[in-house]
Amino acid sequence: MDKTKYMNPYLAGFLLGMVLLATIYITGRGLGASGAVKSAVVASVETVAPAHTNGTKFYNEYTDEHPGNPLKNWLVFEIVGAIFGAFISGLISNRLKFAFEKPAGTKKNVRISGALAGGALFGFGAQLARGCTSGAALSGMAVLSTGGIITMIAIFGGAYAFAYFFRKLWI
Amino acid sequence: MGPLVPDLIGNELNLIVAFFIGIAFGFVLEQAGFSTSKKLVGLFYGYDFTVLRVFFTAGVTAMIGVIALAHFGLLDINMIYINPTFLWSAIVGGLIMGLGFVLGGFCPGTSICAAAIGKIDAMVFIAGSLIGVLIFAEGYPMFEGLYKSANWGSPTIFNTLGMSQSLFAFLLVFVALAAFWITTAIENKVNGISNKGIKISRMYLGLTGIAVLIGLSAFVLPNRKEFLMNELSDSRFLSSHQTELMTSDELAFRIMDKDQKLQIIDLRNQKEFDSLSLPGSSHFALENLLDKDANNLLSLKNKINVFISNDGQTAKKGAALAKELGYSDIYVLEGGINQFKNDILSFKLPEVSNNGLYSDTYRFRDQASKVLPDLIKENKLKQGAGTKKQVKRVLGGC
Numbered sequence A: 001m002d003k004t005k006y007m008n009p010y011l012a013g014f015l016l017g018m019v020l021l022a023t024i025y026i027t028g029r030g031l032g033a034s035g036a037v038k039s040a041v042v043a044s045v046e047t048v049a050p051a052h053t054n055g056t057k058f059y060n061e062y063t064d065e066h067p068g069n070p071l072k073n074w075l076v077f078e079i080v081g082a083i084f085g086a087f088i089s090g091l092i093s094n095r096l097k098f099a100f101e102k103p104a105g106t107k108k109n110v111r112i113s114g115a116l117a118g119g120a121l122f123g124f125g126a127q128l129a130r131g132c133t134s135g136a137a138l139s140g141m142a143v144l145s146t147g148g149i150i151t152m153i154a155i156f157g158g159a160y161a162f163a164y165f166f167r168k169l170w171i
Numbered sequence B: 001m002g003p004l005v006p007d008l009i010g011n012e013l014n015l016i017v018a019f020f021i022g023i024a025f026g027f028v029l030e031q032a033g034f035s036t037s038k039k040l041v042g043l044f045y046g047y048d049f050t051v052l053r054v055f056f057t058a059g060v061t062a063m064i065g066v067i068a069l070a071h072f073g074l075l076d077i078n079m080i081y082i083n084p085t086f087l088w089s090a091i092v093g094g095l096i097m098g099l100g101f102v103l104g105g106f107c108p109g110t111s112i113c114a115a116a117i118g119k120i121d122a123m124v125f126i127a128g129s130l131i132g133v134l135i136f137a138e139g140y141p142m143f144e145g146l147y148k149s150a151n152w153g154s155p156t157i158f159n160t161l162g163m164s165q166s167l168f169a170f171l172l173v174f175v176a177l178a179a180f181w182i183t184t185a186i187e188n189k190v191n192g193i194s195n196k197g198i199k200i201s202r203m204y205l206g207l208t209g210i211a212v213l214i215g216l217s218a219f220v221l222p223n224r225k226e227f228l229m230n231e232l233s234d235s236r237f238l239s240s241h242q243t244e245l246m247t248s249d250e251l252a253f254r255i256m257d258k259d260q261k262l263q264i265i266d267l268r269n270q271k272e273f274d275s276l277s278l279p280g281s282s283h284f285a286l287e288n289l290l291d292k293d294a295n296n297l298l299s300l301k302n303k304i305n306v307f308i309s310n311d312g313q314t315a316k317k318g319a320a321l322a323k324e325l326g327y328s329d330i331y332v333l334e335g336g337i338n339q340f341k342n343d344i345l346s347f348k349l350p351e352v353s354n355n356g357l358y359s360d361t362y363r364f365r366d367q368a369s370k371v372l373p374d375l376i377k378e379n380k381l382k383q384g385a386g387t388k389k390q391v392k393r394v395l396g397g398c
Helices: A009-027 A034-048 A050-055 A057-065 A074-092 A108-128 A133-142 A146-170 B011-032 B037-045 B050-071 B087-104 B108-116 B120-138 B140-148 B157-161 B165-190 B202-220 B224-232 B235-239 B248-256 B270-275 B286-290 B292-298 B313-324 B336-345 B360-384
Strands: B244-246 B262-266 B281-283 B304-308 B330-333
Touching: A009 A133, A009 B011, A009 B050, A034 A050, A034 A057, A034 A074, A034 A108, A034 A133, A034 B108, A034 B120, A050 A057, A057 B120, A057 B140, A074 B011, A074 B108, A108 A146, A108 B087, A108 B108, A108 B120, A108 B140, A133 A146, A133 B050, A133 B087, A133 B108, A146 B037, A146 B087, A146 B157, B011 B108, B037 B050, B037 B087, B050 B165, B050 B202, B087 B120, B087 B140, B108 B120, B120 B140, B157 B165, B224 B235, B224 B286, B224 B313, B235 B313, B248 B262, B248 B336, B248 B360, B262 B292, B270 B281, B286 B292, B286 B313, B304 B313, B304 B336, B313 B330, B330 B336, B336 B360
Parallel strands: B244 B330, B262 B281, B262 B304, B304 B330
Antiparallel strands: none
16 A cells, blocks of 8 residues: 555544544543644743733633643643644654645745735634634534534635635645 | 543543543544645645545544433533534634635644644644734734624534434434535546546445444434333332332431431422432432432442432432442432421420330430431531532533
8 A cells, every 4th residue: 555645534534533532532522723722822922921911801811711821731732642643644654744835836925925824814713713623613513512513614614605716826 | 421531530631631632633634634735625626525524524423422422321411511602703703714724724733733744834824823813812802792792602503403413413414425425526527537436345334334223223222311211110110129218217317427428319309409408418300310420429439328309209219220320328218308307307295205204216306306407507508608519511622
């Protein structure tokens, strides 16, 4: 078998579903990703400008909900694990390589701005919707949460609606 | 019974668990091909629907798993985290994420996996997402209104739509299968491949067969709770689960003695429990005896569990159920709380006695009728101080 080939998507989906199910059975909560980004931001701002965090509502509400060190957080540990997991997967499938990936017809600067702006929008949207594709859409679907499923439809519906306008980026 | 957090797995260990779950999560995402933006956005341009296949299969698998575990009484659904629904922030936030998806080519989880194998574009995306969160944090007062509007609590989709859970799950599986079929056709057309459907191998058939069998068994067999509740209305079941009785006098003695082993399980309704509850008693409805809260209480070792109800009949059912569930040291208060009131609480010494001497029982009851009301009052004050029992859900979310 070709070592760099990806796994059958249905098998991968089944395995991902089992990982999510095990997570729910063991911990009572789902997977997530954007929460770890939030913890990283809160921890950075607390370190750089502690006085500022005390006076700002967002950080106060965050500390109320998550007392203690923001990095001692379930999602932070999960994401650190995910980095290891993806690295191991890349190692055994021979995909480890520093590379800037972009479609052939797209300029490098355009792809950089796209990734930066896309990341910012995703980070912002995930805060507003209380979760991203992992935490709200996928985990929300598993527990049949109304909010999670609405978010899922909005993410994919929105992506399809906007896809036409940004087709030059990709095809 | 799941979830294992927080009873079996403490908060510190949970973080270690998170790390290992993360390894599996990252590994599968990378193996599936989520570490390249070309594959991810392929979904929106019709040339690669891998994301849809993986995502939908995973969601459906986990959903069925959760339903099945709850069905067979292995997972307490009241304790798991259900993402809350804030209608407008879910829609607007979702649309913004959709825009971010086609612009950036990643979502947060996949960008982290891609960065882990060295994709520089993914690292730029992560930098962008840090900025996005920072903007939200700093501008929070501006967005707070939208963020907190239309709070629906934590409803489930089948309740919102007013259908049964099984029906919704069935529909979702059907939609997923239809989506797999249609998107494969679209993908082939876009990529110019003719006549290459989904290959059906023996392994797929075998797996599907097992899944269908499990699904059918779930439909045919009543769930564990319903099954046990039915058993309880069968007199043969009750007579095969005889429990020891405890007299009012013994119970009163143990309460006054502040017996640490004593656990009273009160099966009367909430109103009756609120107006008069014995010290050291916990209130449960009969069907809640299968929940995790009851499990935590009844599985304690070296305790004496006394079931009480008004006349003792419901308590007998509760005790039989507890025995069936494998708990030990189960007793039923003889005659229920009614007899307890007669025997103890409203006990009056008879006017006439044998030579002015009362039996030991009478003297005990006389004393108990004076001491117990104070203990009950004291207990009520303690409870009123704000220890209202509530199911604690696991905290979750992003």
